[in-house]
Amino acid sequence: MNAVLADILTSQQVSDGTTSFPLRHPDFPDLPVAVDPGEGALLQRIVDHIRPARSLEIGCAYGVSSLYICEALSRLPAAAQASASATASARPAGAPRHIVVDPFQSTQWRGIGIKNIRDAGFSSLVDFREQRSEVALPRLLEEGMTLDFAFVDGWHTFDQVMVEFYFINRLLRVGGVIAFDDANRRSINRVVRHALTYPAYRVYATERGESARPTVLGRSRHALTRVPAISGILRPDFLRKDWDLGILGTCVAIQKVTDDKRSSGWDRAF
Numbered sequence: 001m002n003a004v005l006a007d008i009l010t011s012q013q014v015s016d017g018t019t020s021f022p023l024r025h026p027d028f029p030d031l032p033v034a035v036d037p038g039e040g041a042l043l044q045r046i047v048d049h050i051r052p053a054r055s056l057e058i059g060c061a062y063g064v065s066s067l068y069i070c071e072a073l074s075r076l077p078a079a080a081q082a083s084a085s086a087t088a089s090a091r092p093a094g095a096p097r098h099i100v101v102d103p104f105q106s107t108q109w110r111g112i113g114i115k116n117i118r119d120a121g122f123s124s125l126v127d128f129r130e131q132r133s134e135v136a137l138p139r140l141l142e143e144g145m146t147l148d149f150a151f152v153d154g155w156h157t158f159d160q161v162m163v164e165f166y167f168i169n170r171l172l173r174v175g176g177v178i179a180f181d182d183a184n185r186r187s188i189n190r191v192v193r194h195a196l197t198y199p200a201y202r203v204y205a206t207e208r209g210e211s212a213r214p215t216v217l218g219r220s221r222h223a224l225t226r227v228p229a230i231s232g233i234l235r236p237d238f239l240r241k242d243w244d245l246g247i248l249g250t251c252v253a254i255q256k257v258t259d260d261k262r263s264s265g266w267d268r269a270f
């Protein structure tokens with residue numbers, strides 16, 4: 001493991017170079033401020049399997065998730081080749097590019113996330129955008145960006161994450177993966193459930209394991225959703241529980257398996 005990440009995990013402290021701070025949210029000490037090791041391991045497995053050339057992360061804070069992702073990116077053959085031929089100033093062709101979006105990096109987080117990325121030797125992988133996601137994501141669309149992987153861990157309201165999912169869906173190639181952190185919170189669970197109504201998405205993995213698959217009971221209950229008289233009166237989250245969908249977990253990843261071809265009239269309960 002990268003020494004900077006290992007040190008943060010062992011000490012549960014971060015530093016701006018002068019002062020140390022606990023690895024906790026400065027305003028809400030009870031809220032998680034970083035992915036846990038199980039979630040970090042899932043992010044690394046996704047990178048190992050998807051081998052993203054273009055990835056995105058929303059919400060950097062002290063940079064723990066960025067360190068997990070960049071560590072896995074740096075092991076990819078394309079990154080190793082690129083760093084062997086790198087000049088100090090230019091990002092070599094073929095090198096992975098990890099776009100990190102966080103509007104409060106230099107204020108609330110005192111630049112510690114970027115410092116950790118730099119100290120770990122990952123600066124050449126990262127394109128940092130100190131912007132709100134609702135500003136950065138439309139810009140990426142305008143730039144013609146295509147993503148292979150996105151990790152969503154910013155502001156956690158339903159509407160914010162829904163807007164982020166809207167743009168990521170537009171940016172993501174077929175085969176690409178989106179991971180949502182804190183997916184056990186109702187606001188984010190609702191977005192994941194909504195995304196899974198699209199024919200284009202299926203569950204890829206959770207931090208609990210790769211093989212979270214719908215149960216037989218779940219599939220039978222799901223069959224009821226095709227009976228209009230029943231589906232009209234029962235709540236969709238009764239007919240398809242989270243464990244039926246295979247989305248129990250704090251970090252849930254979904255994969256785009258086909259183009260999103262929904263018509264303008266598309267509307268499914270979730």
Ligand SMILES: C[S@@+](CC[C@H](N)C(=O)[O-])C[C@H]1O[C@@H](n2cnc3c(N)ncnc32)[C@H](O)[C@@H]1O
Binds near residue numbers: 102105108
């Ligand atoms: C839970 S922290 C991220 C933790 C980080 N992913 C990790 O695991 O180390 C949430 C982050 O979202 C950022 N954030 C808040 N509003 C945002 C917005 N509109 N767009 C992007 N990021 C936002 C905050 O500044 C904060 O850094």
